[in-house]
Amino acid sequence: MGVQNIGIIGMGVMGSNLALNIADHAYTVSVYNHTPRSTENFVRDHAHANIIPYYDLQQFIASLEKPRKIMLMIVAGEPVDQMIARILPLTDAGDIIIDGGNSFFKDTQRRTQVCREKGVFFVGMGISGGETGARRGPAVMVGGESTAYEKIRHIYEAVAAKADDDKPCCAHVGPDGAGHFVKMVHNGIEYADMQLIAEAYLLLKEMGGYTHAELADIFHDWNTGELHSYLIGITADVLAETEDGGSVLSMIADRAEQKGTGRWTGIEALAEGVDVSLIIAACNARVLSQVAGRRRAQIVFPRPERGQVKAADFVEAVRKSLYTAKIVAYAQGFALYQKASQTYGWQLDYRRIAEIFRAGCIIQAKFLDTISTAYAEDAQVENLLFHPFFTGKIKEGEHSLRQVAALGLAAGIPVPAMAGALTYLDAYAGPCVGANLIQGLRDYFGAHTFRRTDKEGNFHHVWREHYKR
Numbered sequence: 001m002g003v004q005n006i007g008i009i010g011m012g013v014m015g016s017n018l019a020l021n022i023a024d025h026a027y028t029v030s031v032y033n034h035t036p037r038s039t040e041n042f043v044r045d046h047a048h049a050n051i052i053p054y055y056d057l058q059q060f061i062a063s064l065e066k067p068r069k070i071m072l073m074i075v076a077g078e079p080v081d082q083m084i085a086r087i088l089p090l091t092d093a094g095d096i097i098i099d100g101g102n103s104f105f106k107d108t109q110r111r112t113q114v115c116r117e118k119g120v121f122f123v124g125m126g127i128s129g130g131e132t133g134a135r136r137g138p139a140v141m142v143g144g145e146s147t148a149y150e151k152i153r154h155i156y157e158a159v160a161a162k163a164d165d166d167k168p169c170c171a172h173v174g175p176d177g178a179g180h181f182v183k184m185v186h187n188g189i190e191y192a193d194m195q196l197i198a199e200a201y202l203l204l205k206e207m208g209g210y211t212h213a214e215l216a217d218i219f220h221d222w223n224t225g226e227l228h229s230y231l232i233g234i235t236a237d238v239l240a241e242t243e244d245g246g247s248v249l250s251m252i253a254d255r256a257e258q259k260g261t262g263r264w265t266g267i268e269a270l271a272e273g274v275d276v277s278l279i280i281a282a283c284n285a286r287v288l289s290q291v292a293g294r295r296r297a298q299i300v301f302p303r304p305e306r307g308q309v310k311a312a313d314f315v316e317a318v319r320k321s322l323y324t325a326k327i328v329a330y331a332q333g334f335a336l337y338q339k340a341s342q343t344y345g346w347q348l349d350y351r352r353i354a355e356i357f358r359a360g361c362i363i364q365a366k367f368l369d370t371i372s373t374a375y376a377e378d379a380q381v382e383n384l385l386f387h388p389f390f391t392g393k394i395k396e397g398e399h400s401l402r403q404v405a406a407l408g409l410a411a412g413i414p415v416p417a418m419a420g421a422l423t424y425l426d427a428y429a430g431p432c433v434g435a436n437l438i439q440g441l442r443d444y445f446g447a448h449t450f451r452r453t454d455k456e457g458n459f460h461h462v463w464r465e466h467y468k469r
């Protein structure tokens with residue numbers, strides 16, 4: 001008869017740190033890894049009275065109290081299916097398998113069905129906060145049956161980060177794939193946020209001529225105001241870091257990698273018909289940073305001469321631009337939650353999602369408090385941009401964003417996310433966006449019909465050929 005409170009499979013960065021975090025909260029933890037070496041190294045380097053290593057999967061499962069709580073913290077994709085296939089025969093009805101990795105939410109929906117056939121609960125859990133979060137308190141987004149959540153919540157709410165009001169950053173957000181969907185979009189917003197920060201950095205460095213040390217001070221200063229966030233804070237740290245007297249950032253290759261959650265967000269948004277242009281711009285920026293032809297393009301297409309604008313008001317304009325565009329990025333991400341919630345019938349609680357993002361996760365930021373308040377005031381707000389606080393901030397920052405993006409474009413500095421934020425505003429708020437011509441063309445070549453401004457219904461026009469080809 002097993003006695004350990006929970007089992008964790010996967011002794012990588014996240015699994016090992018979560019095991020320690022859970023063990024620190026007086027829960028007993030069995031750990032297992034598909035290769036014994038990772039487990040051996042972990043228990044050698046981090047001996048803990050509440051952690052017991054297992055090198056045999058059957059013994060690991062047998063060590064757990066019932067209903068068993070078995071958490072996977074392993075590489076997403078095929079390994080998760082393979083591990084479930086190995087675990088399921090060893091489980092009993094009522095046991096709970098928790099996937100804490102960045103799994104694709106549709107895989108989670110499928111796995112939920114597979115486990116349900118055996119009476120086993122499957123919980124798709126989004127976890128954010130990286131290594132430090134896992135060790136000291138992550139944000140936890142739980143998808144699955146509420147019966148299962150009730151059995152595991154005491155553990156995860158204990159280890160999760162706590163917001164300023166002491167509420168745990170852990171919530172049951174909906175059934176099956178909802179937790180992984182919420183995490184996927186969190187990561188998409190993370191991509192957009194980091195891209196905007198990178199654009200602000202580039203503008204200040206290339207046009208303002210600031211050194212990395214000076215920029216570290218600027219970002220540090222920004223982090224004391226409305227931009228206060230984990231990402232701005234660590235940007236200051238990265239900028240300030242030196243090795244042998246030189247900037248570490250200057251030594252990092254200018255090529256951004258990705259594991260795919262941002263890309264999934266873009267694909268799902270396109271499928272849902274929601275514009276997440278800043279997330280897609282961020283994905284494209286990472287893709288383009290990797291292309292082999294960059295060196296050749298630098299020679300073939302020299303960029304325009306860059307003037308210098310080293311002035312305090314330029315720094316402030318960039319700060320305002322970053323904040324304004326960031327609001328658009330978050331509004332787009334939350335619009336995707338709203339649409340997906342309808343599509344999948346999840347009844348997502350946007351206020352609670354914003355609340356659990358207030359601490360522990362990578363996108364934790366001061367203004368998540370305001371997003372949570374906005375949804376508390378109007379749970380069905382059509383778009384966050386219509387909340388008076390954000391409307392005011394957009395109006396306040398739009399001019400700076402326009403000036404800064406235009407400066408970047410004129411100087412040949414790529415600002416796809418900042419420009420994307422403006423384009424989004426212009427398309428959203430513009431009286432005519434050219435869609436009338438698109439409809440005319442579609443009707444011309446394909447008889448796709450169009451709607452009229454003066455009458456209800458769908459119309460086809462018999463177009464005349466005025467110009468001979």
Ligand SMILES: NC(=O)C1=CN([C@@H]2O[C@H](COP(=O)(O)OP(=O)(O)OC[C@H]3O[C@@H](n4cnc5c(N)ncnc54)[C@H](OP(=O)(O)O)[C@@H]3O)[C@@H](O)[C@H]2O)C=CC1
Binds near residue numbers: 034
């Ligand atoms: N790092 C981060 O900041 C965050 C990561 N995540 C997600 O958490 C999950 C784990 O990430 P992380 O800990 O960083 O990754 P690591 O690469 O540090 O660890 C991966 C773990 O998966 C195990 N593993 C690899 N292949 C298999 C397999 N075929 N079968 C079983 N186990 C396997 C590895 O074992 P071994 O090394 O012995 O092969 C290792 O224990 C991923 O889904 C990741 O996307 C979520 C939030 C934040």
Ligand SMILES: O=C(CO)[C@H](O)[C@H](O)COP(=O)(O)O
Binds near residue numbers: 127187258
């Ligand atoms: O989930 C995370 C944080 O929330 C991970 O850090 C994520 O893997 C980062 O994504 P990518 O590697 O694609 O930049």
